[in-house]
Amino acid sequence: xxxxxxxxxxxxLVLVLLALRVPIAFALGGVACLGLFVFFAWRPGGEFEAxxxxxxxxxxxxxxxxxxxxxxxxxxxxxxxxLGHIAYHAGITTDLYDAMRVWLARxxxxxxxxxxxxCGGFSAITGSSVACASAMGRITVPExxxxxxxxxxxxxxxxxxxxxxxxxPPSLLFxxxxxxxEESVRTLFLAGIGPGLLSLLGFxxxxxxxxxxxxxxxxxxxxxxxxxxxxxxxxxxxWPAGVLLCVIIIGIYWGFFTPTEAAAISMTLAxxxxxxxxxxNRHNLFAAFRETAIQTSTIFLIAMGAKIFVSFVSLTRIAxxxxxxxxxxxxxxxxxxxxxxxxxxxxxxxxxxxxxxxxTLPFTIPLVEGYGLDLIWFGVVVIKLLEIGLITPPxxxxxxxxxxxxxxxVGLEQIFKGVAWFLILDLVVLLAILLIPEISLFIPxxxx
Amino acid sequence: xxxxISDEGDNTHGTWPERASLFLAMVGIALLCAIVTITVVxxxxxxxxxxxxxxxxxEVMVAAILLPLAVVTAGRTHISVTIFTNWTxxxxxxxxxxxxxxxxxxFAGLLxxxxxxxxxxxxxxxxYFDGDIYLPSWIGYATFMLAMLLFVLRLLAMxxxxxxxxxxxxxxxx
Numbered sequence: 001x002x003x004x005x006x007x008x009x010x011x012x013l014v015l016v017l018l019a020l021r022v023p024i025a026f027a028l029g030g031v032a033c034l035g036l037f038v039f040f041a042w043r044p045g046g047e048f049e050a051x052x053x054x055x056x057x058x059x060x061x062x063x064x065x066x067x068x069x070x071x072x073x074x075x076x077x078x079x080x081x082x083l084g085h086i087a088y089h090a091g092i093t094t095d096l097y098d099a100m101r102v103w104l105a106r107x108x109x110x111x112x113x114x115x116x117x118x119c120g121g122f123s124a125i126t127g128s129s130v131a132c133a134s135a136m137g138r139i140t141v142p143e144x145x146x147x148x149x150x151x152x153x154x155x156x157x158x159x160x161x162x163x164x165x166x167x168x169p170p171s172l173l174f175x176x177x178x179x180x181x182e183e184s185v186r187t188l189f190l191a192g193i194g195p196g197l198l199s200l201l202g203f204x205x206x207x208x209x210x211x212x213x214x215x216x217x218x219x220x221x222x223x224x225x226x227x228x229x230x231x232x233x234x235x236x237x238x239w240p241a242g243v244l245l246c247v248i249i250i251g252i253y254w255g256f257f258t259p260t261e262a263a264a265i266s267m268t269l270a271x272x273x274x275x276x277x278x279x280x281n282r283h284n285l286f287a288a289f290r291e292t293a294i295q296t297s298t299i300f301l302i303a304m305g306a307k308i309f310v311s312f313v314s315l316t317r318i319a320x321x322x323x324x325x326x327x328x329x330x331x332x333x334x335x336x337x338x339x340x341x342x343x344x345x346x347x348x349x350x351x352x353x354x355x356x357x358x359x360t361l362p363f364t365i366p367l368v369e370g371y372g373l374d375l376i377w378f379g380v381v382v383i384k385l386l387e388i389g390l391i392t393p394p395x396x397x398x399x400x401x402x403x404x405x406x407x408x409x410v411g412l413e414q415i416f417k418g419v420a421w422f423l424i425l426d427l428v429v430l431l432a433i434l435l436i437p438e439i440s441l442f443i444p445x446x447x448x
Numbered sequence: 449x450x451x452x453i454s455d456e457g458d459n460t461h462g463t464w465p466e467r468a469s470l471f472l473a474m475v476g477i478a479l480l481c482a483i484v485t486i487t488v489v490x491x492x493x494x495x496x497x498x499x500x501x502x503x504x505x506x507e508v509m510v511a512a513i514l515l516p517l518a519v520v521t522a523g524r525t526h527i528s529v530t531i532f533t534n535w536t537x538x539x540x541x542x543x544x545x546x547x548x549x550x551x552x553x554x555f556a557g558l559l560x561x562x563x564x565x566x567x568x569x570x571x572x573x574x575x576y577f578d579g580d581i582y583l584p585s586w587i588g589y590a591t592f593m594l595a596m597l598l599f600v601l602r603l604l605a606m607x608x609x610x611x612x613x614x615x616x617x618x619x620x621x622x
Binding site: 019021024029030069071072074075078257268271296305395 | 510532545562
């Protein structure tokens with residue numbers, strides 16, 4: 001069987017299985033195993049010989065999957081996930097929001113701004129957008145609604161703010177991207193800082209403009225402002241988050257730690273801080289580790305299935321063929337990039353971020369490399385696109401998360417309406433990242 | 449009673465072997481954190497504390513990542529795309545769940561078989577990793593095998609549960 005035909009059939013089968021609710025890991029891994037078997041058993045122009053395929057197929061499946069989990073650098077994934085759960089249970093992430101609320105409450109849209117800044121800080125520690133939206137949504141949405149904020153602004157701000165976890169380091173999506181592109185995680189983390197902060201700033205400006213244009217959507221609290229000493233006390237409460245941020249971002253930037261070491265050191269610090277402040281007990285520590293183990297396992301199984309799928313796709317050489325075909329059409333690079341962007345935006349409407357990443361990278365990476373584009377910059381573009389996918393209808397995962405934690409009076413359409421403002425800003429930031437690669441590459445370049 | 453279907457209220461935790469394997473994975477994550485942190489400290493004081501730290505982390509990773517798979521499956525927490533089938537009837541959803549578990553069982557079964565071959569080869573050859581502690585390589589393969597065995601058993605239990613539901617026999621979905 002022709003390898004390219006086989007790869008096309010396999011990819012189609014994966015898409016069908018995904019549409020039929022088969023878990024992403026099973027669809028990718030199962031089809032990849034079948035594809036490998038057929039590839040080895042049915043050589044082009046030859047007869048189908050099943051026995052010939054067993055040994056190479058089993059060796060490839062066994063070695064690829066075992067070596068994937070028997071891996072030192074990837075230990076940063078459970079460690080960063082663990083850090084996020086421990087920081088949450090220790091109240092480190094929510095302290096950040098409390099401090100921002102005290103300082104920003106009297107600005108137009110101040111509570112929404114505090115939520116977004118809280119989300120930025122939360123994601124800088126946890127690396128997960130959905131966890132960020134879920135945890136912050138529970139606290140901030142009811143509070144904003146109590147303060148008279150519109151449902152659209154209250155929910156839209158947190159749903160959009162939650163997406164910051166994808167770009168601001170440590171981002172799990174960047175780690176997964178690095179697995180498939182073999183790019184440095186450290187460089188990817190550093191490249192995400194600029195666009196992440198730009199998105200954060202953009203969200204704050206969006207809220208400010210929204211509150212100015214429609215003051216009824218974000219009334220300024222009527223109660224008396226807290227004394228300055230109280231404000232300082234609230235600010236002092238965020239030192240644990242500051243310490244963790246320094247360890248992760250400055251430690252990696254200055255080369256004191258590798259990302260794996262930064263993950264372990266910051267997780268240890270979060271444990272020590274939580275214990276010292278008596279916020280961690282046996283019960284919530286157990287919950288944090290249990291959630292970490294389950295989340296890690298879920299993500300790794302998908303990545304493992306994808307890794308086998310990538311091995312299969314590489315053998316069939318479909319990606320170089322696709323590249324030759326696209327280059328043969330004479331399409332200029334900006335048209336190709338525009339198609340890639342639209343493709344990711346489209347997939348983002350239906351699929352989950354990790355699924356999109358593992359499903360598309362085997363095809364888009366050779367394409368981007370073939371056109372001589374920077375893979376670090378492309379990584380930032382892709383992660384930003386996935387971030388946008390988290391809030392686009394009909395499957396904006398963060399929107400559903402906010403719906404599940406918001407009061408029952410808030411409808412899904414109100415959240416999507418609120419998110420629309422932030423989507424416009426997101427598209428502007430995306431355009432800036434696409435047109436000015438230095439936004440992504442400036443920090444990694446200075447760290448070299 | 450089906451030994452793989454928990455009789456407890458909170459079914460997401462699975463049976464006792466699954467809960468034990470989840471607990472081992474949790475200990476594994478704590479160990480990962482401890483080993484890497486101690487290695488950074490030992491580098492700072494120029495005195496190695498843990499021998500073969502990189503190798504130990506790699507071995508612990510196998511347990512930390514794969515041992516919870518059965519519990520993840522029991523809790524039906526694998527990520528899937530539901531938008532295209534949300535409108536279908538409950539019965540159709542059970543059929544789709546059956547399909548998912550069937551594909552999963554095939555995939556996990558192949559992984560288990562591949563793991564068994566790696567374990568057998570390593571055991572027969574008496575392979576070990578070069579380093580200070582000469583760790584035998586079969587330990588990692590055995591952990592991989594055990595995790596996959598639990599995973600396959602859980603998937604078979606889920607398949608059985610789906611079939612029973614389609615046949616109209618009430619059961620405790622886990």
